[in-house]
Structure formats: structure tokens, C-alpha cells
Amino acid sequence: MNKKLDRRKKYTRKVLKESFIKLLAEKSISSITVKEICEMADINRSTFYTHYSDHYDLLDKIEEEITKDLSQYLNSYTFTIDEESLQMTQKLLEYITRNKFMFQTLLNKNGDPTFEQKLMEIAQSFMMKNWKTFNQVEEEQSRYLSTFVVSGAINVIKEWIEGDMGQTPKEMAVMINHFANYGVSYLDNK
Structure with missing residues (x-):
């Protein structure tokens, strides 16, 4: 029963x-x-x-479920230092691809802006805990650097989602990682 x-x-x-x-x-x-x-x-x-209790509670529960699932998903992978940022980004994009409609909706203009902040916190926490680069600089610089990288990456991902995901998760992961590592000079080297 x-x-x-x-x-x-x-x-x-x-x-x-x-x-x-x-x-x-x-x-x-x-x-x-x-x-x-x-x-x-x-x-x-x-x-x-x-x-x-209401539809806001329902939204909260949906967001909690996604952020918990995403955290577990990302933490289930281990990467070597050489491949970690590219692989983590690709795994994140693969997760988003599998949950495309949910992310399109929660990250659109009608969605809850705090959801984007929750995603940033997950990515920042993962980066600061797992990436050797962030452990080699001061805590304050590490926090600013991770904020810069993650906020840029999330906005690129939002553009990608809005553009109906024209590139594969691997192609986007390479692009995002090149942007994060080389910035504007990425375009000069193309």
C-alpha cells in the first residue's frame, strides 16, 4: 500500500x-x-x-531539486588537473542539454533571478574546491576570479540556450574555457 x-x-x-x-x-x-x-x-x-504552500513554494522545490541534483552530478566526476575545467564545463553543459526546457524556462525573463545565483554558487564552490589554480592565489582574489569566470560562463550559457543550443556541449565547453583562460586574446589566436 x-x-x-x-x-x-x-x-x-x-x-x-x-x-x-x-x-x-x-x-x-x-x-x-x-x-x-x-x-x-x-x-x-x-x-x-x-x-x-503556494506556487512560489513549488518553484523553490523545483530549484532545490535541480541544484541538489546538479551538485551531485558534478561531484560524481573526478578530473585530472589538465582536463578539469574543460571536462567540468562539458559535464555541466551536458546536464543542461538533458534538462533543456527546464533551464530555458528557469533562466528566462520569467524565471526566478535567485536561481541563476544558486547556479553561480554551485559552480564557484566546485571551482574553488577542486581547481588547483584557485588554491594558489589569495582567498579574496580567488573569490573575485571565480565570480568573474562563473558569471561570464553563465551568461554565455544563457545565450547558448536562447540560441537553441546550436553548438555541442563539447564545442561550448572549449569556447567557454578559452574565454576564461585567454579572454579577448582568444579571438586574436583564432
Whole structure:
């Protein structure tokens, strides 16, 4: 009996999340109602409220799930020093590709700006913990450098997502890493 209830809970949460994301792709969170989410999901409002306090809570839970999953995904890989930044960037882009619609929606103008900040924190934490380069400079410089690299990379990734991911994750990883390592001189060496 418990397995059946667990499956039902998972299904309910899944359709509520999917319905919410579809609505968020079309309009801002402030103009979405619980009623709309429930109608799209074909779920009663009382059932919605047994899982979430409101649609902002639902968004929070979706973002928590993604950031936790992304952290686990990135931490499941180990790289040699020579390949670490390229490989980590590629793995991140592969993850985004597999969850394309979710990232397109959460990083678009209707999404929650704090989600982008959460992604930055995950990437910065991973970089500062795992990359030898960041352990060789002062803590303050390391923090500024990681902020510079990660914010630039996230904005490039957003452009890539908006451009319907015309390049492969590997091509984008190479480009982002060249930008991070060589900046404007990358274009001179092309």
C-alpha cells in the first residue's frame, strides 16, 4: 500500500512541476495562479496544497531539486588537473542539454533571478574546491576570479540556450574555457 501511495505522490508532484514549468515558460510567476497549475495538471487544489504552500513554494522545490541534483552530478566526476575545467564545463553543459526546457524556462525573463545565483554558487564552490589554480592565489582574489569566470560562463550559457543550443556541449565547453583562460586574446589566436 505504501508503494502505491509513494508512486501516486511522485506522479502528483511530477505533473504539478511540469504544468508549472509550462506556464512559467509563457508568463511571469506573479501572473500564474494555483488554479491554473491545477487545471493544467488535472489535479484538485486541495491536493496541490497537501504538497506545496503556494506556487512560489513549488518553484523553490523545483530549484532545490535541480541544484541538489546538479551538485551531485558534478561531484560524481573526478578530473585530472589538465582536463578539469574543460571536462567540468562539458559535464555541466551536458546536464543542461538533458534538462533543456527546464533551464530555458528557469533562466528566462520569467524565471526566478535567485536561481541563476544558486547556479553561480554551485559552480564557484566546485571551482574553488577542486581547481588547483584557485588554491594558489589569495582567498579574496580567488573569490573575485571565480565570480568573474562563473558569471561570464553563465551568461554565455544563457545565450547558448536562447540560441537553441546550436553548438555541442563539447564545442561550448572549449569556447567557454578559452574565454576564461585567454579572454579577448582568444579571438586574436583564432
